[in-house]
Amino acid sequence: MAANPEKLIIFDTTLRDGEQSPGASMTKDEKIRIARQLERLKVDVIEAGFAASSQGDFEAIRAIAGLIKDSTVCSLSRANDRDIARAAEALAAASRKRIHTFIATSALHMEKKLRMTPDQVHEQARLAVRFARQFTDDVEFSPEDGSRSDMDFLCRVIESVIDEGATTINFADTVGYGVPELYGNMIRTLRERIPNSDKAIWSVHCHNDLGMAVANSLAGVMIGGARQVECTINGLGERAGNTALEEIVMAVRTRRDHFNLEVGVDASQIVPTSKLVSQITGFAVQPNKSVVGANAFAHASGIHQDGILKARDTYEIMRAEDVGWTANKIVLGKLSGRNAFKQRLEELGIKLDSEAEVNAAFSRFKELADRKADIFDEDIMALVSDEQQSHENEYYRYVSLSQHSETGERPAARVVFSVDGREVSCEGQGNGPVDAIVNAIESNTQSGAELLLFSVNAITTGTQSQGEVTMRLSKSGRIVNGVGADLDIVVASAKAYLSALNKLHSKTEKLNPQL
Numbered sequence: 443m444a445a446n447p448e449k450l451i452i453f454d455t456t457l458r459d460g461e462q463s464p465g466a467s468m469t470k471d472e473k474i475r476i477a478r479q480l481e482r483l484k485v486d487v488i489e490a491g492f493a494a495s496s497q498g499d500f501e502a503i504r505a506i507a508g509l510i511k512d513s514t515v516c517s518l519s520r521a522n523d524r525d526i527a528r529a530a531e532a533l534a535a536a537s538r539k540r541i542h543t544f545i546a547t548s549a550l551h552m553e554k555k556l557r558m559t560p561d562q563v564h565e566q567a568r569l570a571v572r573f574a575r576q577f578t579d580d581v582e583f584s585p586e587d588g589s590r591s592d593m594d595f596l597c598r599v600i601e602s603v604i605d606e607g608a609t610t611i612n613f614a615d616t617v618g619y620g621v622p623e624l625y626g627n628m629i630r631t632l633r634e635r636i637p638n639s640d641k642a643i644w645s646v647h648c649h650n651d652l653g654m655a656v657a658n659s660l661a662g663v664m665i666g667g668a669r670q671v672e673c674t675i676n677g678l679g680e681r682a683g684n685t686a687l688e689e690i691v692m693a694v695r696t697r698r699d700h701f702n703l704e705v706g707v708d709a710s711q712i713v714p715t716s717k718l719v720s721q722i723t724g725f726a727v728q729p730n731k732s733v734v735g736a737n738a739f740a741h742a743s744g745i746h747q748d749g750i751l752k753a754r755d756t757y758e759i760m761r762a763e764d765v766g767w768t769a770n771k772i773v774l775g776k777l778s779g780r781n782a783f784k785q786r787l788e789e790l791g792i793k794l795d796s797e798a799e800v801n802a803a804f805s806r807f808k809e810l811a812d813r814k815a816d817i818f819d820e821d822i823m824a825l826v827s828d829e830q831q832s833h834e835n836e837y838y839r840y841v842s843l844s845q846h847s848e849t850g851e852r853p854a855a856r857v858v859f860s861v862d863g864r865e866v867s868c869e870g871q872g873n874g875p876v877d878a879i880v881n882a883i884e885s886n887t888q889s890g891a892e893l894l895l896f897s898v899n900a901i902t903t904g905t906q907s908q909g910e911v912t913m914r915l916s917k918s919g920r921i922v923n924g925v926g927a928d929l930d931i932v933v934a935s936a937k938a939y940l941s942a943l944n945k946l947h948s949k950t951e952k953l954n955p956q957l
């Protein structure tokens with residue numbers, strides 16, 4: 443192993459490519475919460491969005507650029523002046539900013555999607571990078587669908603964009619078509635054939651359609667010499683998703699003997715980040731998911747348990763605590779005071795913007811502690827999330843409900859909630875208790891939204907746990923998630939439904955996160 447490992451740059455695109463996953467669309471405040479956590483995770487680059495795609499995304503990037511100090515903040519832009527200028531405007535306040543511009547280079551995309559000739563694409567790529575360099579000296583260029591593009595054409599385009607000042611070349615496997623050896627070799631060949639290739643950092647960007655995004659990325663690093671990996675938390679992303687950040691980071695750390703690379707990420711923040719992203723997007727993490735799945739460190743078989751007790755490394759290659767798993771620890775209770783609560787928020791890295799917000803969260807904590815003996819970190823995180831969510835869009839606000847179910851009878855519910863500050867009480871019946879509360883709410887709101895997903899997760903273990911409900915609604919082409927937590931899952935459902943309606947009601951939410 444060489445003495446001085448090189449650095450592997452971790453470029454997180456949860457807030458951009460991850461958000462392109464249908465249903466994972468986030469509000470500005472949700473993006474800010476995730477960006478803050480990504481900074482705490484110490485990722486090198488945060489791709490905060492695609493400024494020209496919507497006013498909502500523009501504002502989210504602008505806010506993140508103003509807040510984040512330790513990571514570079516990046517915006518995606520198509521290869522045209524309008525998109526690039528918009529990205530530059532959104533990033534103006536960033537301590538460190540990057541413009542990421544892209545254009546498709548495969549024959550299929552150029553002919554069928556762009557309806558442009560290769561020469562036109564070449565020229566547009568060159569001019570885009572030249573224009574982007576007027577705003578920052580950190581410019582990334584991606585040949586979209588790179589892994590299905592002609593090598594001679596790629597050489598021409600990439601040489602030109604590096605000449606124009608592109609500092610990162612991101613070789614995109616847009617449709618997840620790559621195979622590790624081939625993908626890695628393509629990057630190596632490009633680096634060998636392009637005379638100025640050493641003037642840029644090479645990056646990998648892989649999709650997981652064939653389940654090989656992580657393997658392809660690592661081949662791009664080891665065979666191709668890439669020194670930046672683009673990835674998302676929990677592998678979130680369009681279709682089958684992107685390269686999972688947690689898998690890349692832990693592979694490189696655990697097999698340092700092989701990779702001999704340094705990553706700056708604070709691994710102990712991986713699980714908290716995974717939980718936050720899952721909670722905000724409503725995309726649950728499968729239990730057997732590497733590193734962040736609930737079973738990733740659980741040993742059920744007797745032989746394994748025996749081995750672990752004798753010597754941990756018999757069956758464990760990583761330690762759960764190193765990636766941020768904590769045993770469900772009772773952290774606070776009914777008698778805990780405001781200071782203890784505030785200190786725990788700080789320890790969890792939760793920043794509330796004002797003392798008024800701390801007070802509101804504390805009073806919610808007290809309400810919860812009256813009903814639940816032991817409060818865990820997960821409870822605090824859910825409670826703060828709920829609080830922050832309700833601050834964002836308060837058009838609809840949950841007040842109370844009563845619900846009746848009895849064998850042989852149709853469940854009925856009465857829900858009290860406020861609509862723009864005015865309290866209303868609505869009744870409804872349904873096939874089950876959740877259907878009844880949704881019908882009660884709809885009798886007033888008449889949103890007509892379609893429910894795409896309803897999921898309930900226990901926040902901690904045991905029947906005392908709070909239930910966290912996610913409801914995904916779709917209306918007129920927009921898809922939004924609402925999340926609600928409560929000890930009573932019917933109440934959590936009402937909160938989740940109202941929170942989703944709030945997002946549908948909000949005007950700044952983008953219509954379509956896709957390109």
Ligand code: KIV
Nearest residue numbers: 544584586587614616
């Ligand atoms: O998958 C892709 O090609 C992309 C580019 C915009 C980099 O996300």
Ligand code: ZN
Nearest residue numbers: 459616647649
């Ligand atoms: Zn992508």
